[in-house]
Amino acid sequence: xKKSIIAVIIVIVLIVPLFIFIINRVQLQSFRENGYQLVDxxxxxxxxxxxxxxxxxxxxxxxxxxYKGEIPDGGTLIIKDGRIKLFVYKDxxxxxxxxxxxxxxxGKLITNNDGSKDCEIK
Numbered sequence: 001x002k003k004s005i006i007a008v009i010i011v012i013v014l015i016v017p018l019f020i021f022i023i024n025r026v027q028l029q030s031f032r033e034n035g036y037q038l039v040d041x042x043x044x045x046x047x048x049x050x051x052x053x054x055x056x057x058x059x060x061x062x063x064x065x066x067y068k069g070e071i072p073d074g075g076t077l078i079i080k081d082g083r084i085k086l087f088v089y090k091d092x093x094x095x096x097x098x099x100x101x102x103x104x105x106x107g108k109l110i111t112n113n114d115g116s117k118d119c120e121i122k
Contacts, residue, residue, distance in 0.1 A: 028093055028106055034069040035086060035095035035104035041067040042077055042084045051082035058088055074117065087119060094119035 044066055045054070056062040056077040065077070075088030075095075086097040086104065094109040096119040107121040 031070075031090055031093055032095060032104060032106050034072075035088065035097065035106075037069045038065070038067055038077055038086060038088065039084055039097060039104060041065040042079055042086075046079060046082055046084075052079070053081070054079045089117060089119070096121060 042056075042065065045064060049064075054064070056065055058072040058075045058077075062071070062077070070090070072088035072095075073090045075086070077088070078085040080099065083099040084097065085099045086095060088095050089109045092109050094107050094117075095104050096107060097104045105119075105121045107119040110118050110120050112118055
């Protein structure tokens with residue numbers, strides 16, 4: 001009886017971290033897909049409004065975007081000369097896209113000494 005209880009405990013100790021890891025990876029992938037949806041929304045905005053310089057702030061000032069995904073906790077989407085830059089975060093995760101790069105990178109949200117937030121790319 002004691003051996004079976006110990007075996008069950010060992011299995012739980014091994015399985016729970018694996019479950020947590022899988023759930024975190026799925027959430028991060030979902031968040032990254034939201035980042036690509038934001039970029040697509042910005043491209044649509046450019047097609048409709050031209051290449052005017054615009055900044056959208058999250059979570060409050062994004063109403064001009066045709067975006068229906070999950071709203072980030074904070075960050076900005078910048079349109080400048082028809083190019084798109086993105087930095088948004090949710091919980092401890094962040095997404096970053098530079099003007100001249102198409103990929104949306106995922107990372108860990110960090111807070112700098114001055115209180116500003118940044119994305120440490122993994």
